[in-house]
Amino acid sequence: MAGLRTLLEIGGEVNKSINFDTLYVFNSNKTTASNGGACCLWTVPAGVSWFAVEMWGGGGGGGEACCCRAGWGGGGGSYARKFITGLSGDGGEEYTICAAGSTGCSRSTTGCSSFPSFVSINGGAVQICAAGGTAGTTRCDFQLNCSNSGCQHVQNSLTSFCGTMGIPGIYGGAKGSSHCSTQTWQTMNQAPFTMSNNGYSKDGCSGFCGGCCSGGYARWPGGGGPSAVSHTTGPFCGGPGAGGLVNIYYPIVQDI
Numbered sequence: 001m002a003g004l005r006t007l008l009e010i011g012g013e014v015n016k017s018i019n020f021d022t023l024y025v026f027n028s029n030k031t032t033a034s035n036g037g038a039c040c041l042w043t044v045p046a047g048v049s050w051f052a053v054e055m056w057g058g059g060g061g062g063g064e065a066c067c068c069r070a071g072w073g074g075g076g077g078s079y080a081r082k083f084i085t086g087l088s089g090d091g092g093e094e095y096t097i098c099a100a101g102s103t104g105c106s107r108s109t110t111g112c113s114s115f116p117s118f119v120s121i122n123g124g125a126v127q128i129c130a131a132g133g134t135a136g137t138t139r140c141d142f143q144l145n146c147s148n149s150g151c152q153h154v155q156n157s158l159t160s161f162c163g164t165m166g167i168p169g170i171y172g173g174a175k176g177s178s179h180c181s182t183q184t185w186q187t188m189n190q191a192p193f194t195m196s197n198n199g200y201s202k203d204g205c206s207g208f209c210g211g212c213c214s215g216g217y218a219r220w221p222g223g224g225g226p227s228a229v230s231h232t233t234g235p236f237c238g239g240p241g242a243g244g245l246v247n248i249y250y251p252i253v254q255d256i
Contacts, residue, residue: 023248026099030220033240037101037115041122046091047253053128054081054249056191057161057169058100058114059218059241060133062227064107066234070181070227071138072174073188073199074103074111074241077222080130080166084119094122100132100244102218103225105237111135111227117244128163133189133241134171136227142176142184167192172224181231188239191222201226221245 023042029035037058044051060074077100087093097119103112114132121127160168169191177183188199199216218225220242228236 019252020249021252025097025246025248026221027101027243031102031217031240031242033102034104035102035243037099037243039096039098042095042097042248044087044091044093044095045250045253047089048091048250049087049089050083050085051248051250052081052083053119053163053246055079055099055117055119055128055130055246056194056222056244057116057130057132058102058244059188059191059222059224060114060135060172061103061106061112061225061241062136062188062238063109063111063138064235064238065109065138065228065230066236067230067232068141069109069138070142070174070184070186070229072136072186073172073201073226074114074136074218074224075133075171076169076189076191076224077114077117077133077244078130078161078166078169079192080128080161080163082128082163082165084127095127096120096122097246097248099246100222102243103241105240106135107235107237109138111137111225111238112241114241115244117246119246126162129161130166130244131160131169132244133169133191133222133224136172136188136224136238138227142174169222186227188216188218188224188226190219194219194221194223199223199226201229218242
């Protein structure tokens, strides 16, 4: 993934390299359902007067399917970055850092919207946040002989962020068909700047099963989960969206 570390230029002279320590916050069960995310309390080390943050919100979960249902997967989480400046340099400031959890396996035709990642002053204001991805959804006869079919069902709503710079995540997408299930499929969008590909499902004839066997696992961090696909069986749960990630970069004191 494209790290903020490669873009850090604050506080240094031209052509001078600044070395950094990095703190990563995430749940190690990256794509399992309902992993709870991860939060920690971080104390700024002495000598550090600024630090940089980049983060991804969690991915949205897919919808459930039974008899003749299919649709689109969950959307990717948002990306955000920010420099936190103006610290005393004496150390001791405390920040709460939270990486979004994964969603559950939905038992509803509308999946689970995901959770945000954020950094806040301990007990105080949020400094930067990245919203979670939107839920996937299934529709009756999406893949055959239905008014919902026969067109490109790409959802274009965006999630949000707060920070100096960010890129919203977008809904998952899918293609229905009024003729044949082999012409239908769905996407589970990755989060911005993760350098992974969108997840593409099997076609509507190959994917008569729930969650992961239909659309694959969500891409971590912040990738959307697959909606289930079914003709006459089920119900099958929608697949979970992946959890989020927060990276903290701060200068190694002796190199400043």
